[in-house]
Amino acid sequence: MKAKILRLWEKMTWSWSPRSDREASESVVKNFWLHWFPSRIYRGSLSWGYSLWLGTFSACLFIILALTGILLLFFYVPSVQNAYWSIKDLENVVAFGWLLRSQHRWAAHLMVGAAFLHLVRVFLTAAYRGQRVWNWYIGIALFIATLFLSFSGYLLPWDQLAYWALTIGTGIANAFPLIGKSIRFLLIGGNTIGQSSLLRFFGLHNFFLPAVLLFLFALHMWRIRKDGGLACVDHLVLKTKSTDITVNPTKTYSLLGIAEGTTIQVSTTEVLDEKNSVHASPHLARRIAVVLLLTTILTLFLALLFPAPLEEPANPSITPIPAKAPWYFLWLQELIATTTIKIGKITVSGGLIGGILVPGFLILLALIWPFLDKSPQECIGVWFHKSRKRQNVVFLLLCGAVIVLIIIGVYLRGPYWNFYWPWQNWPTIPTLY
Amino acid sequence: MKQDQTKLTRRFFLGLLGKLSILAALLAEAVGAIKAFIPQVLYEPSLKFKVGKADEFPEGLTFLPESKLYIFRDGNDFHAISAVCTHLFCVVDWKPDRQGFSCSCHGSVFSKEGINLSGPAPKPLPWFALSLASDGHLVVDSQKPVGRDYKFSI
Amino acid sequence: MILSTNKAFSPLRDFYLISGLSFILFILVVASFYRQSHAEWKKYQKEFVTYLEQNVSPGSVAAFDVSIKQIWLPELNRVDRCPSCHLGYDQSSLKGAPEPFRSHPDIAPHDISKMGCTICHGGQGFALKKKDAHGEIKHWMEPLLGKKMAKKYGFKDEASLIQINCNVCHRRDGETSGMEMINLAKKIITQKSKCQTCHVIDGKGGKQGADLTFVGDKPSERFDFSKIEEKLIAAGNPLSMLSWHFEHFMNSSAVVPESKMPKMDYSEEEAWALAMLMMSWKNFKLPVMLIPKKAAEPLPPGPEGSVSAISSPADRGKTLFESNSCSDCHTIGKGAEIGPDLLGVSEKREANWLKKMIRTPEEMEKTDPIAKKLFLEYKELGMPTARLSEEDAEMIIKYIESFK
Numbered sequence: 001m002k003a004k005i006l007r008l009w010e011k012m013t014w015s016w017s018p019r020s021d022r023e024a025s026e027s028v029v030k031n032f033w034l035h036w037f038p039s040r041i042y043r044g045s046l047s048w049g050y051s052l053w054l055g056t057f058s059a060c061l062f063i064i065l066a067l068t069g070i071l072l073l074f075f076y077v078p079s080v081q082n083a084y085w086s087i088k089d090l091e092n093v094v095a096f097g098w099l100l101r102s103q104h105r106w107a108a109h110l111m112v113g114a115a116f117l118h119l120v121r122v123f124l125t126a127a128y129r130g131q132r133v134w135n136w137y138i139g140i141a142l143f144i145a146t147l148f149l150s151f152s153g154y155l156l157p158w159d160q161l162a163y164w165a166l167t168i169g170t171g172i173a174n175a176f177p178l179i180g181k182s183i184r185f186l187l188i189g190g191n192t193i194g195q196s197s198l199l200r201f202f203g204l205h206n207f208f209l210p211a212v213l214l215f216l217f218a219l220h221m222w223r224i225r226k227d228g229g230l231a232c233v234d235h236l237v238l239k240t241k242s243t244d245i246t247v248n249p250t251k252t253y254s255l256l257g258i259a260e261g262t263t264i265q266v267s268t269t270e271v272l273d274e275k276n277s278v279h280a281s282p283h284l285a286r287r288i289a290v291v292l293l294l295t296t297i298l299t300l301f302l303a304l305l306f307p308a309p310l311e312e313p314a315n316p317s318i319t320p321i322p323a324k325a326p327w328y329f330l331w332l333q334e335l336i337a338t339t340t341i342k343i344g345k346i347t348v349s350g351g352l353i354g355g356i357l358v359p360g361f362l363i364l365l366a367l368i369w370p371f372l373d374k375s376p377q378e379c380i381g382v383w384f385h386k387s388r389k390r391q392n393v394v395f396l397l398l399c400g401a402v403i404v405l406i407i408i409g410v411y412l413r414g415p416y417w418n419f420y421w422p423w424q425n426w427p428t429i430p431t432l433y
Numbered sequence: 434m435k436q437d438q439t440k441l442t443r444r445f446f447l448g449l450l451g452k453l454s455i456l457a458a459l460l461a462e463a464v465g466a467i468k469a470f471i472p473q474v475l476y477e478p479s480l481k482f483k484v485g486k487a488d489e490f491p492e493g494l495t496f497l498p499e500s501k502l503y504i505f506r507d508g509n510d511f512h513a514i515s516a517v518c519t520h521l522f523c524v525v526d527w528k529p530d531r532q533g534f535s536c537s538c539h540g541s542v543f544s545k546e547g548i549n550l551s552g553p554a555p556k557p558l559p560w561f562a563l564s565l566a567s568d569g570h571l572v573v574d575s576q577k578p579v580g581r582d583y584k585f586s587i
Numbered sequence: 588m589i590l591s592t593n594k595a596f597s598p599l600r601d602f603y604l605i606s607g608l609s610f611i612l613f614i615l616v617v618a619s620f621y622r623q624s625h626a627e628w629k630k631y632q633k634e635f636v637t638y639l640e641q642n643v644s645p646g647s648v649a650a651f652d653v654s655i656k657q658i659w660l661p662e663l664n665r666v667d668r669c670p671s672c673h674l675g676y677d678q679s680s681l682k683g684a685p686e687p688f689r690s691h692p693d694i695a696p697h698d699i700s701k702m703g704c705t706i707c708h709g710g711q712g713f714a715l716k717k718k719d720a721h722g723e724i725k726h727w728m729e730p731l732l733g734k735k736m737a738k739k740y741g742f743k744d745e746a747s748l749i750q751i752n753c754n755v756c757h758r759r760d761g762e763t764s765g766m767e768m769i770n771l772a773k774k775i776i777t778q779k780s781k782c783q784t785c786h787v788i789d790g791k792g793g794k795q796g797a798d799l800t801f802v803g804d805k806p807s808e809r810f811d812f813s814k815i816e817e818k819l820i821a822a823g824n825p826l827s828m829l830s831w832h833f834e835h836f837m838n839s840s841a842v843v844p845e846s847k848m849p850k851m852d853y854s855e856e857e858a859w860a861l862a863m864l865m866m867s868w869k870n871f872k873l874p875v876m877l878i879p880k881k882a883a884e885p886l887p888p889g890p891e892g893s894v895s896a897i898s899s900p901a902d903r904g905k906t907l908f909e910s911n912s913c914s915d916c917h918t919i920g921k922g923a924e925i926g927p928d929l930l931g932v933s934e935k936r937e938a939n940w941l942k943k944m945i946r947t948p949e950e951m952e953k954t955d956p957i958a959k960k961l962f963l964e965y966k967e968l969g970m971p972t973a974r975l976s977e978e979d980a981e982m983i984i985k986y987i988e989s990f991k
Contacts (some may be wrong), residue, residue: 003541081664088713092668093655099619159726164523168538171521190475220481286601293608300615304622312727318806319500319523321537336521340553350539351521417540417552420523428816430807430826432866433729433739433748490971491794493845496809506794508949529811529843537808567937 016282024279036221037280038229040272045230046287050125053291054118059217060295061111062289066210068104076156078202081193083158084313086331091310102303110299113327115146116305121393123369124355126303126379127231133370135223138216140366147212147328152205153324158198160204163314165203166193172355193316219424237273255325321415321429330409331402332359354359362398446577483570487511490571502561502573503534508544511563511585513573519556534558538543543568546581557581598959628715629653631672635688644681644979655715656880658703662855662874667703667712669720674702684784701875708732740859744768754867755803757879773862775857781915784925784971785848795847803869807831832862845882847968849925875961904986917969926965929987938984945980948972 020023025039044050075094077086090097119139128136151169155162170193174184224230228237259302278284311320322335327335335354341345370393379385384392413425414420484497485503489510495504501516501524516534518525523538533550534543540552547558562577563585632653639651640884656670675688677699682690691699697707706710710731713745714720722730730736733749742748750766754804755764762770763909776782783792786799807828812819815834816826824830831842836858839848853861865897873900908914933941944951944958948970975983 014622052776085713092713092715092719094941096619099623164538167523167534168521174522184517185472186470189470189472190477192477194476196472196476283598286598286605290601290604290608291607293612295613297615299607300612304615304618309726312728317524318808319526319537321808323538333539337553340520340555345512347555349520350553355953416535416537428820428826430805430810430812430828430831432728433732433736433825433827433829440905472705488799489790489794491785491787491797495798508953526808529845 018279018281019178020281024281025327027281031281032160033285034285036225038225041280041284042229042236042272044232044235044276046278046283047232050232050381051230052117052123053287054114056288056291057116058111058114058296059262060211060292061107061114062217062300063292064107064295064299065111066127067106068100069206071100072104075323078198080198080314083156084272084310087157087159087310091307098307099300099303102118102306103299106302106306107299108153109326109328109339110302112150116328119143120353120395123274124352124392125231125381125383126371126373126375126385127381129231129373129377129380130227130234132223132227132231135220135227136370137367138223140363142216144218144363145155145209146384149205149209150328152201152209153221155201156198156205157310158314160314160320160323161311163193163316164319166197167324168323168325168336169332170197172351175349175351176356177352190270190318212322215354230381233271234380235378235382236276238377242273253425265323273298287399310318322413322417324409327406327410331405332411334405334409369406480576481572481574483511483566483572485571486569487571488566488569497528500573504571509587511571511587512559512583513563515559515561515575517558518554519549519558520552520554527560528566548581606886617871626715626812627717628655628671629666631687635674638684638688642684658700660701660703662704662876663706665695665703665705665712667705668715669704669710669712672717672720673704674888686971696880706756707730707749709749709752742859753861754864755869755871756873756877758867760879763879768860768863771857772974775853775861776864780851784915785968795798795969797972799865799868801868801870805868814844829862829866832865833858836861845964849966849968871935873943902986904982904984904989907975907983908986911975913983916968923965925968927961930990933984934987941984942977942980944970945983946972946975946977 004423014023014027016027018027021039027196028034028039041271063352072090075090075097076087077083087101090101092098094100122136122139135201135245136425151165155166167189167207170187173187174180185191187197187200188194189200228234291409316401324330332355335358338350340350341353373388373391373392375385375387411422412419415429478500482500484500484502490506491539492501492506492508495506496502496516497504503514503516505512505514517522518536518538518541520536520539520541523536525534525536525543526543527533528535531542534545534547536542536543536552536554541549541554543549543550543554544559547560549555549557559578560581560583561578562574562583564572564574565585565587566572589879632651636651636653641819652989655668655836656674657668658670659666659727670676673687673689673691675684676691678690680690681688684690703712704710708731709729710722711715711720711724711727711729721735723735732752734745737745737748742749744767744976747768750769750931753763754768756767757766757769761773771909782799785793785795787793788799790800792798804826810828810831812826812831815831818834819830826956833855834850836851836853837855838850839846840850917927917929920930936944940955940957943955946960947974951961952962952969
C-alpha cells in the first residue's frame, strides 16, 4: 500500500525534484506552469538581497487582485444607480465580501508601491543596460498600466471619491493640447460624467487593462530568458571566455552558432555550471511559492485589520472638501494644483503642466536614460556601484521629490487645498444634523 | 508548374486581390470598432436648457445643482455664471462673506464676476447667453459664452 | 555588492519558511472565518432565542432561524435590515422586552412591511453592524433621528426629531396627530408669518429670498456658517444644518448679513420647530401607495375666509388685496408694518401714481423719487410685483378707500 502511494506521489511530483539535467529540462518544458523557466538558473539570482524579489512580489499581488477581482465581479453592478449599493451589499451581506473587497484594495495599493520599488531596484542595479533596455521599456509600460488599473478601479464604487477623481482625471486629459477635448469626450462617453463613463471604465478595468498587463507580463518574462537571466548574471559572462565544445561526429546538427574549420564545432559562452547554478525546478519554484505565501499573508492581514473605506454616494453638485486622490496620485494632484503659470497674457493651466508635461517628461527621461548611462560594464547587476554614484543620486533625488510631494498632499493639505501644518486644526465642516 | 515571377498571372492577381481584401476588411473592422466608442446619443441634459420661470427667480443668486450654474438676478437683469471650475471641472461654492466663489478641489478663488483671482484656475468662469422661451422660462445656452458685461433683461 | 557563488545554497531554509508561513496563513484564514461567522447580529439573535426561551413559552423558539432578516422595498429602492437585531418589532407580546427586542409601538395605519424602518427613523438600512446601521459613521448622510440626536440638541422630547422624517411624506397635511413640533411650525407659517411674500414655496412666492420648496435637500456646503460658527461651538450646539436654520430664524441678519428678512421674534421653541420644518422639505419620490390619505385636504384657508360670491367692487377689491399678499405687509388703519399703513393713501397720492405703484412697484422703486424714498424708508425690502390689471388696481384702491 505504502509503495503504491509513494509511486503515485512520485508520478505527481517528479518535475519537482529532477534527478539529472535532462530531467530538469524536461520538467520545465513539459509543465505548463513552469515552462517559462530555464532549466538551470544562476544561484545569485535567487538571492533575497539582490532583487528583493520585488518583481515577483508585484506579480503575486496581481494574482491576488485577479482572484479577488473575479469573485467581486459576480457581485458588483456597474450601473450608476446600483454600483454604490452593490458595494454596500458586498460589505454587509455577501459572505466574506468585506474580506474580498479589503484584500483587493490593499493588494492594489501594495502593487503600485511594489512596482515602483521594483523600478527603483532595477535602476540602482543598472539592470536596464544593453539589450535589457527592451525589458526596461516593457517594465515602464507595465507600471503605467498598473497605475491606470488602479485609477479605473477606485472609480467603480461610484462614491464621492470616484466621481470627483474621474472629474479631475478627465480634466487633466482635457488639458492635452489640440486633442484633449476629444480624448475627454471618448473617455467619458459624452460631455458629462455618467453611466457611459462608468461602463467604459468598468470595461477598461476588468478586461482591457488586465489583458494588456498580462500580455506585457508575458513579454517581460520572455525578455528575461532572452537577455540571459537577471542582470547579476552578466558579470559571470564578463569573466568567462568562450570555450569550444567538441561535437559528436556521428550526429548532424542545424547550427545557430558559429562554425569554424572543416568539422562541425559549437562555440558557446555557456556560463552556468554545477558550481554557480541550480535547477530552476524545484528551487526557483519554491522561492516563488514563498513570495506568494508572504503576499497572501500580508494582504490578508492588512484586510483583516484595515477595512476598505467608502465615501458618500456620488453627488455631482457637491465637491467634497477636501477632495483628495489616493496617496500614489497625490504627488500629481499637488503638481496640478500648484503649477498654473502666467506668462504675460497667457495662462497655462496646471492640468497641462503638472498633469501631462511633468509626468510626460519623467517618462521620457526614463526612456532615454539607458542611452545616457555611460558607466562601465562592471556596474551591471551591482547595487550602488561607485561609477554610477552621480546618476544614482539624481534618480534618488527625483524619487525623493515625488515622495515629499506625496507627504505634503497627504498630511499638509486641507480644505480648499490650503496648507495646514500638522498641528493646525482644519476648519470643521458642518454636517446635516 | 514553374511560376514566372515577372508575368502578371491570374494566380498572382487573384492572390493579390484576396490579400488586399483581407487587409481592407481588417482595417474596416478596426475603424468600426473605434467608431463604436464615439457616442452618437448622449443621455445628458442638452447644452441649451430651460432653468425655470424667469419671474420666479429670487433676487441675488440662485444655484442650480443639476445644471452646475449660478443665476444672478438684479431687478429684471439676469446673468448666468458657470459653476464649473476652469481648472479641472470641480463645482465651485459661493462664499457670501467674501462675495466670491471658491473651489474646494485645489483652492482656486474667483471674484463675484467669476474672474480667477488666485489658485490654479487658468481662466475666469464662463458666462452663458440667456434668452426667454415663449412660456416665460429662462433659457441658458452653455455653448454660447458671453462677456462679463452681459445683461439679459426681461 | 557582488554576490559570491561560493556560498552553499540551502533549500532547507526555504522549506522552513514555507512551513512557517503556511501556518501563519492558516491562522489568518481561521481568523477570517471567525470574524465572518461571529457577526454582531448573530450575537443578538442568539440572545433573543435565550430571551424567548426564558420569558415566553420554550416551544415558540423551536422554529427560530438564525439568519439575516430584512424588509426589501423595491418601490422605495430601500432595504432595511434593522429586524436582524430588532427581532421583536412585529410581535405585540414583547412590549416589555429589553431593547433591541422590544416590539414597535402601534403606529397604525403605517405598515412597517410596506415602509420599512429607515424612512422614518433614518440610519443606514443596509448595514448589519450597530454603529453603521445607526448612521453613526462618517460618510453617511442620514443619521438616526432618535434619542442620541435629540440629546445632542438638548431637546426634552426625545421623539421630536423623527417628526422631520414624518413630514417628508405628510408635508401636505395641515395638521397631523403625533407631529406637535411640525404642526406648530405649519401654524406659524400659515397664520403668523407670511414667508411666501419673499420666498418661493411650492412654485409661489416672492423673489427677495431663496426658494424654500426643497430646502431640506440643500447640503451644508452651500450654507455660510462663518457668522455663527463660534457662537454654536460656544453654546455646545452641533455645527449642523438644523442649527443654521435655528439661528437664521432667531436672527437672520446675524447669520446672513445682507439678509432683508426682518427679525421675526420667534421663541426658541418656535425657531426649532421651523428649523425642523425646513429640514423636512425634501424632494422625495413617494410611490403612490404610500401617499398619506389626508393629502387631498388643502392647507386651512387664511383667517379672512374663503373666496365666495363677489358682489361689490369693494368686496372684489378686498379679495384681491388679501389674495395677492398685500395684507402681508400693509395694514389699513392698524399702523405701518413691513410696508406703510394704507389708510387714506388715495388722498395722499395721485390716482395714477397709486395704480402704477400697485402694478409695477419694482420699476417705480427704481425710477420714481417718491417710491425711492419709501423704499429706503422701509428698510429697502422692496414691494413685490403681482400680476394685476388696471381694473384690479382700481378695485383695490376702492377697497382701501372704503376704510374711514
